[in-house]
Amino acid sequence: MCAAKNNETAVPESRRSARDRIFEAAKDLFYRHGIRAVGVESIACEADATKMTLYRNFNSKDELVAACMRDHDRDFWAWWDSVLAPHTGDPQAQLMALMAAFSHQCEEQPRGCPMLNAVVELQEEDHPGRAVIVQNKLRIRERLSALCREIEAHDPDTLADALYLLIEGAYISLLVLKGSDTPAEALPRIAETLIAAHIEQ
Amino acid sequence: MCAAKNNETAVPESRRSARDRIFEAAKDLFYRHGIRAVGVESIACEADATKMTLYRNFNSKDELVAACMRDHDRDFWAWWDSVLAPHTGDPQAQLMALMAAFSHQCEEQPRGCPMLNAVVELQEEDHPGRAVIVQNKLRIRERLSALCREIEAHDPDTLADALYLLIEGAYISLLVLKGSDTPAEALPRIAETLIAAHIEQ
DNA sequence: TTGAAATGTTACTGACCGGTAACTCTCTCG
DNA sequence: CGAGAGAGTTACCGGTCAGTAACATTTCAA
Numbered sequence: 001m002c003a004a005k006n007n008e009t010a011v012p013e014s015r016r017s018a019r020d021r022i023f024e025a026a027k028d029l030f031y032r033h034g035i036r037a038v039g040v041e042s043i044a045c046e047a048d049a050t051k052m053t054l055y056r057n058f059n060s061k062d063e064l065v066a067a068c069m070r071d072h073d074r075d076f077w078a079w080w081d082s083v084l085a086p087h088t089g090d091p092q093a094q095l096m097a098l099m100a101a102f103s104h105q106c107e108e109q110p111r112g113c114p115m116l117n118a119v120v121e122l123q124e125e126d127h128p129g130r131a132v133i134v135q136n137k138l139r140i141r142e143r144l145s146a147l148c149r150e151i152e153a154h155d156p157d158t159l160a161d162a163l164y165l166l167i168e169g170a171y172i173s174l175l176v177l178k179g180s181d182t183p184a185e186a187l188p189r190i191a192e193t194l195i196a197a198h199i200e201q
Numbered sequence: 202m203c204a205a206k207n208n209e210t211a212v213p214e215s216r217r218s219a220r221d222r223i224f225e226a227a228k229d230l231f232y233r234h235g236i237r238a239v240g241v242e243s244i245a246c247e248a249d250a251t252k253m254t255l256y257r258n259f260n261s262k263d264e265l266v267a268a269c270m271r272d273h274d275r276d277f278w279a280w281w282d283s284v285l286a287p288h289t290g291d292p293q294a295q296l297m298a299l300m301a302a303f304s305h306q307c308e309e310q311p312r313g314c315p316m317l318n319a320v321v322e323l324q325e326e327d328h329p330g331r332a333v334i335v336q337n338k339l340r341i342r343e344r345l346s347a348l349c350r351e352i353e354a355h356d357p358d359t360l361a362d363a364l365y366l367l368i369e370g371a372y373i374s375l376l377v378l379k380g381s382d383t384p385a386e387a388l389p390r391i392a393e394t395l396i397a398a399h400i401e402q
Numbered sequence: 403t404t405g406a407a408a409t410g411t412t413a414c415t416g417a418c419c420g421g422t423a424a425c426t427c428t429c430t431c432g
Numbered sequence: 433c434g435a436g437a438g439a440g441t442t443a444c445c446g447g448t449c450a451g452t453a454a455c456a457t458t459t460c461a462a
Contacts, residue, residue, distance in 0.1 A: 018409060036238070039449065039450080040450065050410055051450090053408080053410075055452080116373060120318050120376055121322065123234065123235055123312075133377060155390075158390050161384035161387040162367070162394075165371055165391070170366055172317060172370070176320050176335055176338045177335070177342075184366075194394065196398070197397070198394070218438085240419065240420080241419085252421080252422095253440075256422080262420065
């Protein structure tokens with residue numbers, strides 16, 4: 001690991017602080033290879049830094065993981081808001097835009113949701129990263145539920161649960177049926193059917 | 202790990218072969234704690250055996266993992282068939298029974314699907330356990346698809362994909378929202394709505 | 403220019419990992 | 433009884449892991 005060092009992308013690489021480089025490297029490596037599979041040494045190496053610098057900026061590997069999860073959480077909600085923004089005031093369009101966006105994201109990020117993958121590896125109840133993930137997922141469920149109430153669905157909580165399960169299923173099934181012909185493509189069509197069934201008449 | 206040894210369940214413990222004990226211990230520990238988190242030493246210890254006996258019966262940890270996955274696969278299809286059996290000839294009842302059974306299973310097995318969890322940790326493309334898992338999931342999708350065709354759904358493949366995603370989502374979300382109030386409970390209701398929408402008129 | 407903070411370098415610790423060698427014990431079955 | 437298979441015991445290998453100590457160097461701002 002950390003072999004070639006072919007990243008000669010002009011100036012910015014050394015312009016960023018070592019802390020930022022380590023952080024980015026950690027996010028990337030944890031996502032691509034899994035948390036337990038990536039050692040702190042290879043993170044430092046990939047960031048063109050050293051293990052000492054890593055430990056000067058993060059108290060432990062676990063806290064580095066937690067920091068990465070917090071960043072993924074921030075990224076996620078920024079993305080979420082950007083998807084909803086064009087359809088402000090039209091909750092049904094927002095729901096459909098969300099499901100389409102999730103479907104597209106599944107095609108672009110072949111390892112699915114970084115937080116969902118992490119939670120499988122972080123089964124220790126008190127891992128500092130777990131709380132971040134759990135809160136992220138709870139909030140997704142809440143927001144979906146709120147949207148479903150806005151469209152006056154017959155059973156908003158059940159509809160929200162359905163959409164939530166579909167999203168998680170789409171993410172996780174990418175790790176199994178990677179590449180071609182994933183069921184995640186059907187996400188928008190399925191959502192349309194479900195929503196229609198919950199608001200008809 | 203491997204502390205108390207309070208398993209004084211009469212005779213059968215020492216009556217079974219060491220191989221079987223190791224196998225059962227591995228299945229259990231891998232499921233409860235994750236594959237990378239469990240060392241071969243603790244498997245042997247939990248099975249009241251030794252590491253040498255483990256390696257005399259399994260060529261490597263990876264092959265032990267693969268063997269466990271094959272067994273999970275066998276268990277899964279036996280369970281699947283037992284759910285379908287009471288409703289032979291009535292594919293719609295079979296589908297509903299399946300979804301209800303998945304929902305119940307999610308309450309009883311708080312760590313979800315052992316194969317789904319494993320595939321997150323086994324991202325090496327050539328891991329001997331991966332093929333077993335991928336084939337299991339492909340077959341689920343096929344069988345769901347076949348059932349959806351039997352009930353003459355308008356779009357059987359999309360309906361099958363929806364049910365598949367819901368199942369996987371229900372499994373994986375157990376690891377996040379463990380315990381109370383999981384969306385998996387809504388599985389039968391959601392399935393009913395979806396199926397109804399796909400066969401009306 | 404100077405001084406402090408950030409970063410790099412090297413070497414190390416103790417623990418655990420997967421896997422093996424060589425030898426002994428115990429049980430079953432012919 | 434005797435032999436052989438299955439299983440236990442102990443000690444070991446080389447590698448990797450997370451984390452630390454002590455010291456040298458760079459960077460940058462006052």
